[in-house]
Amino acid sequence: MKRFEQRIVAPSLLAADFADFGGEVRRAVAAGADWMHLDVMDGHFVDNISFGPEVVATVDRSDDIFLDVHLMISRPDHYLQRFLDAGADLITVHVEADHEVAATLGRIRAAGKQAGLALNPATPIEAVQPFLDQIDLLLCMTVVPGFGGQAFMPEVLSKVESAAGLRAAGGHDFHIEVDGGIGVETAARCFAAGANVMVAGSSTFRAPDMAAAVAAIRGVA
Numbered sequence: 001m002k003r004f005e006q007r008i009v010a011p012s013l014l015a016a017d018f019a020d021f022g023g024e025v026r027r028a029v030a031a032g033a034d035w036m037h038l039d040v041m042d043g044h045f046v047d048n049i050s051f052g053p054e055v056v057a058t059v060d061r062s063d064d065i066f067l068d069v070h071l072m073i074s075r076p077d078h079y080l081q082r083f084l085d086a087g088a089d090l091i092t093v094h095v096e097a098d099h100e101v102a103a104t105l106g107r108i109r110a111a112g113k114q115a116g117l118a119l120n121p122a123t124p125i126e127a128v129q130p131f132l133d134q135i136d137l138l139l140c141m142t143v144v145p146g147f148g149g150q151a152f153m154p155e156v157l158s159k160v161e162s163a164a165g166l167r168a169a170g171g172h173d174f175h176i177e178v179d180g181g182i183g184v185e186t187a188a189r190c191f192a193a194g195a196n197v198m199v200a201g202s203s204t205f206r207a208p209d210m211a212a213a214v215a216a217i218r219g220v221a
């Protein structure tokens with residue numbers, strides 16, 4: 001089974017109660033989360049500030065769930081070592097950020113971690129094509145990054161389909177992740193387009209029954 005045939009639900013901690021990160025992680029694990037998605041924002045690459053390496057380390061100490069760290073920062077190369085040391089299992093950097101993309105991806109893998117590459121809704125798929133053999137995950141943003149609770153952008157679905165096509169044509173086995181406005185209905189459309197990792201903040205942590213929400217998003221393969 002190719003790893004991208006697994007359906008993975010990754011609740012985003014951005015929608016959790018910041019007063020109790022450890023408890024919220026354990027709540028997500030008990031609800032059947034596969035990964036924990038951690039949104040790092042620097043107030044420069046995106047118009048918001050969230051948290052840094054210390055929070056990643058706190059989450060890593062609170063449970064051994066797989067940590068999917070999404071760096072929405074202008075200089076991922078400068079801060080990379082701190083996130084590697086904090087316990088990230090997968091680090092995703094943006095192709096639009098100010099760094100040598102190939103070098104950054106190489107450092108993540110050289111550290112024995114998985115490397116992810118993200119592109120914003122307005123960025124064409126061609127921008128990531130030179131790096132497809134260097135990644136374990138491709139993240140197609142389905143909202144303009146910076147905030148949770150935004151509406152899903154259906155125009156990104158054709159890019160997800162293109163990404164799945166490039167993966168097949170190149171014999172790659174990277175995951176395709178979508179992030180922003182993911183719930184039961186939009187997840188089903190993303191799975192159908194070729195994505196397999198669903199990041200979901202509001203629709204999981206803010207659901208009346210988190211376990212039911214996670215199961216409904218994962219749907220039936």
Ligand code: DX5
Nearest residue numbers: 145146148149180181201202
């Ligand atoms: C936005 C972040 C997302 C966000 C998702 O920039 O990358 O991970 O937290 O939140 P929802 O699922 O509420 O859109």
Ligand code: ZN
Nearest residue numbers: 039070179199
């Ligand atoms: Zn994210």
